[in-house]
Amino acid sequence: MxxxxxxxxxxxxxxxxxxxxxxxxxxxxxxxxxxPSVVAVKDDPNGRERVLAVGAEAKAMLGRTPGGIRAIRPIKxxxxxxxxxxxxxxxxxxxxxxxxxxxxxxxxxxxxxxxxxxxxxxxxxxxxxxxxxxxxxxxxxxxxAAIGAGLDVTAPTGNMVVDIGGGTTDVAVISLSGVVTATSIRCGGDKMDDAIIQYVRRKYNVLIGDRTAEEVKMTIGTASPHAKTQQMEVKGRDLVAGIPKVVLATSDEIHEALVEPIGSIVEAVHITLEKTPPELAADIVDRGIVLVGGGSLLNDLDVVLREQTGLPIIRSDDPYTxxxxxxxxxxxxxxxxxxxxxx
Ligand SMILES: Nc1ncnc2c1ncn2[C@@H]1O[C@H](COP(=O)(O)OP(=O)(O)OP(=O)(O)O)[C@@H](O)[C@H]1O
Ligand SMILES: [Mg+2]
Known part of the structure; x- marks a missing residue:
């Protein structure tokens, strides 16, 4: 009360x-x-920036702004x-x-x-x-994230949390209200989007935008080479003819594009496990690894992490929040x- x-x-x-x-x-x-962490600014005549829009409104402007207006993601x-x-x-x-x-x-x-x-x-x-x-x-x-996932962070027990965000993946082992070991890599959802852009460009000579790449990742992207094949139309600009073009991408191709960023994430988990003191490592064997962050929603990422570490993988119910x-x-x-x- x-x-x-x-x-x-x-x-x-x-x-x-x-x-x-x-x-x-x-x-x-x-x-x-x-x-979204996006701000649209306009440069005024005396060289100062004026904020036009923040959030979803500004994100819709990303990649679509005329001269003088910029949509910025201030945290990279x-x-x-x-x-x-x-x-x-x-x-x-x-x-x-x-x-x-x-x-x-x-x-x-x-x-x-x-x-x-x-x-x-x-x-x-x-x-x-x-x-x-x-x-x-x-x-x-x-x-x-550990508190949000319902873990008792104050207990003398090791908990591993992997937060796959847009810009970074943070792997941390927490015990007694502190971070005992942690690894942070500058690889997350954005790197996956970039990898898809590069792949489509190399393979089809077509340039696609960031938002399109993200949509492809969320729709047919997968971390596993054994996933059921899916297809999706992807729109971009033909780099040779210079005109808009549609290509049909498959989930196998997108998986191939994502091998590198996913490899980096798996490696960060391995590195952190190697640095973890044995008593805490023993706790993690029993309790598993908790996944949070929007990037953890990538299809089959949990399956791949389970295969690669042999540990139980727990997907948080609300990875975003x-x-x-x-x-x-x-x-x-x-x-x-x-x-x-x-x-
Ligand atoms: N279904 C999905 N499949 C794959 N990736 C997804 C999915 N849904 C969201 N994402 C990705 O999750 C990322 C955003 O996650 P989140 O909101 O946790 O990041 P953030 O907290 O803003 O970033 P950081 O923690 O790095 O600062 C984006 O890259 C987005 O594309
Ligand atoms: Mg985050």
Whole structure:
């Protein structure tokens, strides 16, 4: 009852600032925003950038902008590539989550990649403060994902989480509220999209866009060479004739295109297992590996990881929201939040 009341009056937020998607969870309300991490800006005559659109509206503009307008993904490969635009995006999402009401200055938890530098940490913290936060807590994404997937992160037991996002794949072993070993590679869903673009270009001399490649990946992409063959029409531009062209791609071809990025992800899991202390490794044999992140939805990825590691693979029920839900959960448990966050 008391907690419900606090929830009503607090504006506390948890934010998963992802390469591909930004999600916002409001305490006492749940998920209030889930949008692509894209900002459309227009350069005005005095050389400054003006924000035109943020989120889904801006994503629709990707690859389709006329001169003077740019659709930017400010976070690339899991790192902040454009500070100013990231800050503008963060402010937009925070204001939207609050419906522009400014009752209480909120506590904000921001989930950040484990590989983030101290300069980037400061930038994220300052962006959140300037957007109206009272206190800012940074939590590593794999930690938040583990909490969101329902694992007891405070117990003296090893848990492995693999978060396959847009820009990065983070593999982490968590025990006693801390990350014991972790590997972060700049390979995730975006690299898979790139691999598909390269493949179609080499094989058919046709150039396809990022969004088309992503659609192909989600529809007929597979991690397994043994999957049932499917086909899909793919539209792009013929590089020789210069005109639009449709090619019929098969899932076998897309699998071939994805061999390399998937190999990197499997390798990151192996490397992390090798670095894991034996007692924790023993726990992982019993408990398995939990998969989160949108990229974990790739067809048969769980099957391939099971074959390659011999370990049980558990797909999270909500791969997209595990991170933000974990951070949101920590908003209700200050003790836990203090243990898992850092300065
Ligand atoms: N069904 C699917 N099959 C394959 N990939 C998918 C599927 N659905 C989503 N994805 C991919 O998941 C990725 C986005 O995942 P997610 O939202 O977890 O990333 P993110 O958290 O923004 O990125 P990061 O954690 O690297 O910062 C995109 O590359 C998207 O194409
Ligand atoms: Mg993520």
């Amino acid at each position: 008391y907690k419900a009341l606090i929830g009503l009056f607090s504006n506390d937020l948890a934010i998963d600032l992802g390469t591909a998607n930004t999600l916002v969870f409001a305490r006492g309300k749940g998920l209030v925003c889930s949008e 490969d899991g790192v902040i590539a454009d500070f100013e635009v990231t800050e503008a995006m963060l402010r937009y999402f925070i204001q939207r989550a609050h419906n522009r009401s400014k009752l209480v200055r909120p506590r904000i938890v921001v989930c950040v990649p484990p590989a983030i530098t101290s300069v980037e940490k400061r930038a994220v913290r300052e962006s959140a403060l300037s957007a109206g936060a009272r206190e800012v807590y940074l939590v590593e994404e794999p930690m938040a 595990a991170v933000v839900h974990g951070a949101g959960f920590a908003l209700d448990d200050m003790e836990l939040l203090r243990q898992v966050s850092f300065e």
